[in-house]
Amino acid sequence: MKKAIVLGASGGMGYSLVNELTGRGIEVVAFARNEAKLQSLFASNPFVRIQPGDVLDREVVYMASADVDTVFHSVSISYEQWNEKLPRIMRNVMDVAKGRKLVVVDNVYAYGRQDGKRVSEETEKNPHTKKGKLRLALEQELKASEIPYIIAHFPDFYGPHAGNTILHHTLKSVLLNKKSGYVGSLDIPREFIFTPDGAKALVELAMNESAYGQNWNIPGERLVTGNELVDMIRSLTGYDKKVSSVTKRMIRLAGLFNPFMREFLELSYLYEHPFQLDGRKYEREIGALPRTPYEEGLRQTLAFQAAEVN
Known part of the structure; x- marks a missing residue:
C-alpha cells in the first residue's frame, strides 16, 4: 500500500485510521464533509492531503481517489438516514x-440476535432488524462484485474523536460534572473497542494480501460491565455523581420526539443480550490483536474529550 483514502476521516475510526496509516509512512487523502474539522485534525501531518466533500457526490469522491490504491470506508451517518442514503x-x-x-468498517448488526454467544466469522448471519438486514444486503452486494474487499466487524467504539458513541455521551456528562447515563444495564458484561486498537488491527489486515475477499471480526480488550467502567472513570477523574442506566423504556419515550432515538430503539437487543466477537481467526492468520486495557483507553479518551470541552 502506497497511498490510501480514508472516507469519513473526521470520525472516530477514520481519525485513528489516518493516524495509523501515516504513522507507517503511507500517504493518505483525508476525506470528510467538514473542512474546518479536517484542518484542525490533520493540517500539521505532512503525509495527509485534506479533501472536503460529500461521499454522496460520486464525482467528488472519484477525483479525490484518483491516485490511491486502497479505499478505507469508515463513513458513518445518523440512523434515521440509513434507508435513504446508506x-x-x-x-x-x-x-x-x-x-x-x-476496506470496510462495519458493525455487528448483520449477525442479528446471538444471545450471549461468542460469534465467529463462520456464524450464520440472520438479522432481525431493518438495519441488520440492510447491512447484510450491502455486504452481499459487495461480495458479488469483483472488488478485492475486507469487511471488518467491530463492537461499539470509544476513543479520541469518537463522538456520537454510547461511551462518548457518558464521558461528556462526566467531564461537565453532571449526572450521567449509560445505555443498558450497568451489570451486564459487554464489549467496546478503543479506536486506535481497531485502526491498527484493520491496517494490519489491509497490508496482508491474503486477508482480502473475507470477513474479519475485531473484538475489544474483553467483556466489561458498565459498573466496572464507571469505577475506572471515577478513579481517573474523581467524578462522584450518579451514573444511571438508560433503559429501553426511556429510549422508547425519547423516540416519540427524537427520530434518532426512535431508530436506535431496535438495537436495544444488543444491550439486553449482548454477544462477543471471536477474534481467533485474526490471531491465527494475522497475529496478536491490539488490546489496550480499558483504564488506559478511557484515560486517553477523557484527555481528548476534555480538550474538546475546554
Whole structure:
C-alpha cells in the first residue's frame, strides 16, 4: 500500500485510521464533509492531503481517489438516514473502488440476535432488524462484485474523536460534572473497542494480501460491565455523581420526539443480550490483536474529550 483514502476521516475510526496509516509512512487523502474539522485534525501531518466533500457526490469522491490504491470506508451517518442514503453511499464507494482495494468498517448488526454467544466469522448471519438486514444486503452486494474487499466487524467504539458513541455521551456528562447515563444495564458484561486498537488491527489486515475477499471480526480488550467502567472513570477523574442506566423504556419515550432515538430503539437487543466477537481467526492468520486495557483507553479518551470541552 502506497497511498490510501480514508472516507469519513473526521470520525472516530477514520481519525485513528489516518493516524495509523501515516504513522507507517503511507500517504493518505483525508476525506470528510467538514473542512474546518479536517484542518484542525490533520493540517500539521505532512503525509495527509485534506479533501472536503460529500461521499454522496460520486464525482467528488472519484477525483479525490484518483491516485490511491486502497479505499478505507469508515463513513458513518445518523440512523434515521440509513434507508435513504446508506445504499447510495455504498454504491458510490464501490464504483470508486473498482481497480483498487476496498476496506470496510462495519458493525455487528448483520449477525442479528446471538444471545450471549461468542460469534465467529463462520456464524450464520440472520438479522432481525431493518438495519441488520440492510447491512447484510450491502455486504452481499459487495461480495458479488469483483472488488478485492475486507469487511471488518467491530463492537461499539470509544476513543479520541469518537463522538456520537454510547461511551462518548457518558464521558461528556462526566467531564461537565453532571449526572450521567449509560445505555443498558450497568451489570451486564459487554464489549467496546478503543479506536486506535481497531485502526491498527484493520491496517494490519489491509497490508496482508491474503486477508482480502473475507470477513474479519475485531473484538475489544474483553467483556466489561458498565459498573466496572464507571469505577475506572471515577478513579481517573474523581467524578462522584450518579451514573444511571438508560433503559429501553426511556429510549422508547425519547423516540416519540427524537427520530434518532426512535431508530436506535431496535438495537436495544444488543444491550439486553449482548454477544462477543471471536477474534481467533485474526490471531491465527494475522497475529496478536491490539488490546489496550480499558483504564488506559478511557484515560486517553477523557484527555481528548476534555480538550474538546475546554
